[in-house]
Amino acid sequence: MNALNPQLLKNGEAIGLELVPTFDFADFGDCLLAEIRKQGRIAACFAVPVIEKSRELELFALIARDRNASVAVYRTHIGERFPSLTPNCPQMHLFEREIAEQYGVVPYRHPWLKPLRFHNAWRSGGDAWGRPADQHPRVGEMDFYRVDGEGVHEVAVGPVHAGVIEPGHFRFQCYGEKVMHLEISLGYQHRNIERMLLNGPHPATMPQVETIAGDTSIGHGLAYCQVIEALSGCEVPDKAQSIRALALELERLANHVGDIGALAGDVGFLPTFSYCGRLRGDYLNLTAALCGSRFGRGLVRPGGVLFDLDSALAGEILAKLKAVQGNTMGAIELFFEAPSVLSRFEGRGRLSRSVAEDLGLVGVAAKACAVPRDSRFFHPTGVYRHIFDDLITEETGDAMARTRVRSREIPVSIELIRRIGNNLPDGPIRAPVGPLKANAMAIAMVEGWRGEVVHVGLTDGNSRLRRYKIVDPSFHNWMGLTMAMRDEQISDFPLCNKSFNLSYCGVDL
Amino acid sequence: MLELLLHLFLLLGLSPLLPGVIGKTKALFAGRTGPPFLQSYYDIWKLFGKGLVISRTTTWVFRAGPVVGLAVPVLAALLVPFGAISAPLSFTGDLIFFVYLFGLARFFTASAAMDTGSSFEGMGAAREVTFSCLAEPTVFFSFIVLARLSGSLALDTMFGPALYTAWQSAGPSLILVVACLFVVVLVENCRIPFDDPNTHLELTMIHEVMVLDHSGPDFGMILYGAAMKLFVLGALVVRLVFPGSTGNLLLDTLLFAGGMLLLAVVIGLVESTMARLRLLRVPQLLVGTMLLSFFSLILLLR
Numbered sequence: 006m007n008a009l010n011p012q013l014l015k016n017g018e019a020i021g022l023e024l025v026p027t028f029d030f031a032d033f034g035d036c037l038l039a040e041i042r043k044q045g046r047i048a049a050c051f052a053v054p055v056i057e058k059s060r061e062l063e064l065f066a067l068i069a070r071d072r073n074a075s076v077a078v079y080r081t082h083i084g085e086r087f088p089s090l091t092p093n094c095p096q097m098h099l100f101e102r103e104i105a106e107q108y109g110v111v112p113y114r115h116p117w118l119k120p121l122r123f124h125n126a127w128r129s130g131g132d133a134w135g136r137p138a139d140q141h142p143r144v145g146e147m148d149f150y151r152v153d154g155e156g157v158h159e160v161a162v163g164p165v166h167a168g169v170i171e172p173g174h175f176r177f178q179c180y181g182e183k184v185m186h187l188e189i190s191l192g193y194q195h196r197n198i199e200r201m202l203l204n205g206p207h208p209a210t211m212p213q214v215e216t217i218a219g220d221t222s223i224g225h226g227l228a229y230c231q232v233i234e235a236l237s238g239c240e241v242p243d244k245a246q247s248i249r250a251l252a253l254e255l256e257r258l259a260n261h262v263g264d265i266g267a268l269a270g271d272v273g274f275l276p277t278f279s280y281c282g283r284l285r286g287d288y289l290n291l292t293a294a295l296c297g298s299r300f301g302r303g304l305v306r307p308g309g310v311l312f313d314l315d316s317a318l319a320g321e322i323l324a325k326l327k328a329v330q331g332n333t334m335g336a337i338e339l340f341f342e343a344p345s346v347l348s349r350f351e352g353r354g355r356l357s358r359s360v361a362e363d364l365g366l367v368g369v370a371a372k373a374c375a376v377p378r379d380s381r382f383f384h385p386t387g388v389y390r391h392i393f394d395d396l397i398t399e400e401t402g403d404a405m406a407r408t409r410v411r412s413r414e415i416p417v418s419i420e421l422i423r424r425i426g427n428n429l430p431d432g433p434i435r436a437p438v439g440p441l442k443a444n445a446m447a448i449a450m451v452e453g454w455r456g457e458v459v460h461v462g463l464t465d466g467n468s469r470l471r472r473y474k475i476v477d478p479s480f481h482n483w484m485g486l487t488m489a490m491r492d493e494q495i496s497d498f499p500l501c502n503k504s505f506n507l508s509y510c511g512v513d514l
Numbered sequence: 515m516l517e518l519l520l521h522l523f524l525l526l527g528l529s530p531l532l533p534g535v536i537g538k539t540k541a542l543f544a545g546r547t548g549p550p551f552l553q554s555y556y557d558i559w560k561l562f563g564k565g566l567v568i569s570r571t572t573t574w575v576f577r578a579g580p581v582v583g584l585a586v587p588v589l590a591a592l593l594v595p596f597g598a599i600s601a602p603l604s605f606t607g608d609l610i611f612f613v614y615l616f617g618l619a620r621f622f623t624a625s626a627a628m629d630t631g632s633s634f635e636g637m638g639a640a641r642e643v644t645f646s647c648l649a650e651p652t653v654f655f656s657f658i659v660l661a662r663l664s665g666s667l668a669l670d671t672m673f674g675p676a677l678y679t680a681w682q683s684a685g686p687s688l689i690l691v692v693a694c695l696f697v698v699v700l701v702e703n704c705r706i707p708f709d710d711p712n713t714h715l716e717l718t719m720i721h722e723v724m725v726l727d728h729s730g731p732d733f734g735m736i737l738y739g740a741a742m743k744l745f746v747l748g749a750l751v752v753r754l755v756f757p758g759s760t761g762n763l764l765l766d767t768l769l770f771a772g773g774m775l776l777l778a779v780v781i782g783l784v785e786s787t788m789a790r791l792r793l794l795r796v797p798q799l800l801v802g803t804m805l806l807s808f809f810s811l812i813l814l815l816r
Contacts, residue, residue: 160633160717167714182637182793271718273710274789279544345707345789495637496793499715 009036011077014067016384019235019447022463025065025080033064033081034090040068040077041094046365048076048450048459050100052083052108053472054128060085062108067448067461071383076448085131089115096365099480105133119147122192122513127200144192145174152178152185160495164193171509179495187490187498189483194513202473206233206307206441215302218477218511223249223256223292224453225475226305228460231386231449232473233307236441236462243430245309246387251425252292252301252310254418257454259288261411261418262333264506268408269340271500272349280336287329291322309435319426330419337412350405354489354501357402366485368456368478369414370505372398373406380450380457392424404504441468455479455508477511518602520767525591528771529745530554530738532778536705539782554741561734569727572629579626580728580735586619587742593669594749597770598759604670609657612669613650616702616743620646627724634716638723641793645708645720648800649701655807656691656698659814663687673750677757688754690810695751697803699781701796703744706785708796718793748777 009032012025028036037047048069052062061082068077089112090097101112102121109126111133112118118133123144126132136142145164157180164172172193178186198217202210214229215222227249234241241249266281289299296304296312304310314322340346356366361374371378375398381389382396395417399406441464451458456478465471486505490498534551541548550556568576592603593612624643627635660672663680681688701708704721716723725736752773760766791799 158633158636160637162717167716269789271713271715272789273706273713273785275540275544275786279546283545343787343789345791348795349789349792494793496718498717500718 011079014076014078014448016450017231017235017386019442019445022444022446025078027080030081030087033079036079037066038093045070047096049461049474049476051474052104074384086111086113088113091115095363109133122195124195145190149176149188150186156180173509177495182494184490184493184495187487189487191509191512194510198514199473199475202470205470217475218508220260221453223252223301224451224458228449228451228458230305230307232447232460232462235447236445236464237439239308239436239438241309242433242436244432245434247425247429248310248314249305250388251422252304254422255288255292256301257418258415259285260454261415262288264411265337268503271503274346277336277340284329284333291325294322308438313434319429323423323426326419350408353404353497354493354504355403356485356489360488364484365481367481369407369410370482370485372410374402375400380452384450388425404501407504443468475514477508479507479511482507517599521596521602524596525742525745529741530558532744533741535775535778536782539779540786543786558734558738562731564730566730569630571631576626576629579622580732582622583619583739584735586615587739587746590615591746594746595670595673595753596749597753598766601670604668606667609669613653623724630727634723638720641720645701645796648797649698652694652804652807653698655811656694659687659691659811662814673753675759681757684814687810687813690806692754694803694807699747699751702747705781707788707791710790748774752777
């Protein structure tokens with residue numbers, strides 16, 4: 006069985022591809038199931054042509070082994086058709102749909118094989134659904150699951166919504182006010198980012214990466230930089246690591262506070278809604294004080310950061326943070342002390358721990374189901390190696406738990422920023438980045454505010470990016486929302502949706 | 515004649531102010547400036563100057579909804595005394611006419627909503643009709659209490675000068691009636707905690723979702739009609755709370771107008787401090803209110 010030992014990898018590390026053994030497909034499938042049974046989870050899974058123009062694909066699966074802080078890399082080959090692993094491993098569901106759409110291959114016996122982003126296959130010679138290659142598929146055109154019968158009706162929501170939010174289509178099968186099934190169809194913002202990154206890094210790559218999901222600019226930017234740094238063997242200076250972590254926590258604060266405000270708004274609870282809306286701006290302004298952009302664009306770059314943080318500015322940020330913290334906790338307290346609010350959130354959109362584990366949920370949604378998932382804790386890099394030990398989980402798995410996780414992460418993040426700001430190391434903020442290693446692979450897992458952001462980079466013989474895989478936390482978690490809505494009231498959907506607050510463009514790529 | 519004109523002037527002129535006062539109260543609570551008091555007037559004026567988009571799938575029913583929605587509150591207002599200003603129109607049994615006038619408006623609004631064929635509007639119509647259905651007995655029990663106290667089946671007398679003495683003889687009953695009618699005002703005018711007039715989430719809406727397809731002057735009529743409905747139903751509560759009469763028409767008018775503004779502030783307070791109820795809970799609360807109104811009748815009959 007020695008041959009079946011996978012290559013192990015740490016977060017932010019690179020390895021030569023020649024070290025990654027190739028299994029035959031049956032062994033690959035067995036290994037994956039065995040890993041999942043041992044509480045591993047699929048961090049990323051993607052295909053790449055063996056060589057340019059080849060019909061044969063290499064299939065990579067990266068399994069996060071949280072308990073020993075490592076990632077197992079599995080590799081196999083697939084042809085035009087391969088047996089789907091989804092029936093035994095629900096985590097593979099969207100990954101297989103993605104691969105089918107990108108390369109026109111068919112994972113047969115897949116129980117739910119539908120397009121994911123509605124784009125043409127990346128290579129000529131067939132589409133998994135037989136769609137014509139000479140025109141762009143219509144987004145949202147697929148067979149939705151339908152329920153028939155007396156009193157059953159279908160409600161279609163979106164892609165254009167009433168608020169200023171992202172486009173996505175929701176199809177409900179309802180019996181009266183009760184939702185029997187919800188199917189979500191995304192892809193309206195598909196920009197083909199993964200393909201744009203091929204043969205890179207290009208000059209435009211960094212801004213493109215920062216806009217994978219605009220509210221996670223730091224998270225995605227950081228993940229990309231860590232991949233490039235790992236592939237080039239660049240050592241990031243300590244000071245840059247501190248500034249990066251500080252920016253990542255500020256991003257988390259702004260979004261968590263904004264989310265709690267928006268949740269209050271959804272149930273018409275005005276005090277918290279109004280206060281948190283304003284406070285979110287205060288946190289964004291702190292990021293702006295750091296780098297001039299409220300969303301942290303242009304701060305993180307391969308090798309370090311572009312903007313220095315001197316002790317005077319750090320002091321200013323900490324003082325301002327202290328002032329806003331009081332207001333934030335006050336606004337959140339109002340929320341958790343109003344009985345009318347609690348009765349709206351408790352028990353809504355409940356997910357069990359086992360469903361959360363089966364679907365491979367990450368981030369806030371997983372933590373709310375008592376599933377410990379936090380790459381700052383399990384796969385720490387940079388300053389998180391020394392300062393992070395506060396992994397928050399809740400038990401109930403409902404909208405209340407998801408809100409509580411956010412509210413409890415806020416003081417943790419503020420404390421982290423305080424410790425980082427008070428212990429800023431001296432030294433440079435950027436190191437030179439050399440050429441990338443040829444034929445290598447690197448993974449970066451960054452705990453963005455929604456959850457784990459995973460980037461994987463593969464280089465070819467010329468040290469250019471042969472494949473770049475991006476997994477936004479929303480990619481795992483949208484399925485969680487679908488399951489949470491089963492047997493819920495349709496009028497509670499906006500509340501459940503907001504309690505997950507997933508990214509549309511992070512999935513659309 | 516003067517009283518009829520005064521009545522109509524108060525209704526047509528003052529009613530759009532109420533949403534403005536509610537909005538201002540809510541803004542104050544949230545630490546915002548909020549839209550001006552006269553915003554509803556601007557909105558209605560703006561909408562009447564706009565064009566109209568009508569879906570090809572709709573019929574005349576769609577156009578009839580807003581018209582009936584505007585006409586009904588005006589008619590109903592004629593049956594209700596505004597403070598000490600007595601109602602221009604009154605006949606025995608007009609309380610039933612009053613309740614079913616609003617039933618007529620609801621029928622047309624719901625039909626117009628379903629006429630569009632939109633799944634949202636169908637859902638909204640179903641919710642609106644269910645909740646109104648549950649609110650109706652509360653109104654009737656409250657009216658029976660007042661009818662018994664005043665010995666009349668006409669709204670003008672029921673909410674007339676006899677109220678003042680009734681407060682002394684049947685105070686507890688009347689307190690319950692005030693509470694019940696206040697709940698009816700909230701639910702019939704889609705205020706928090708039953709509905710959220712400000713929400714943009716079409717899946718949670720009750721009333722707002724039914725009028726999504728209306729635009730321009732039609733929507734203006736709906737807004738104006740809604741403001742007047744709030745005014746008419748609110749006038750009942752205000753009259754119950756301020757039953758007296760000064761004998762001076764000007765003073766009575768000012769007292770009534772002040773009472774209406776105070777009611778708007780109270781509604782604003784409720785909306786600022788409460789979250790919306792879960793949709794499943796609304797019927798429970800309405801049944802509870804109905805029991806409360808029934809209890810007030812028992813208190814009176816014991």
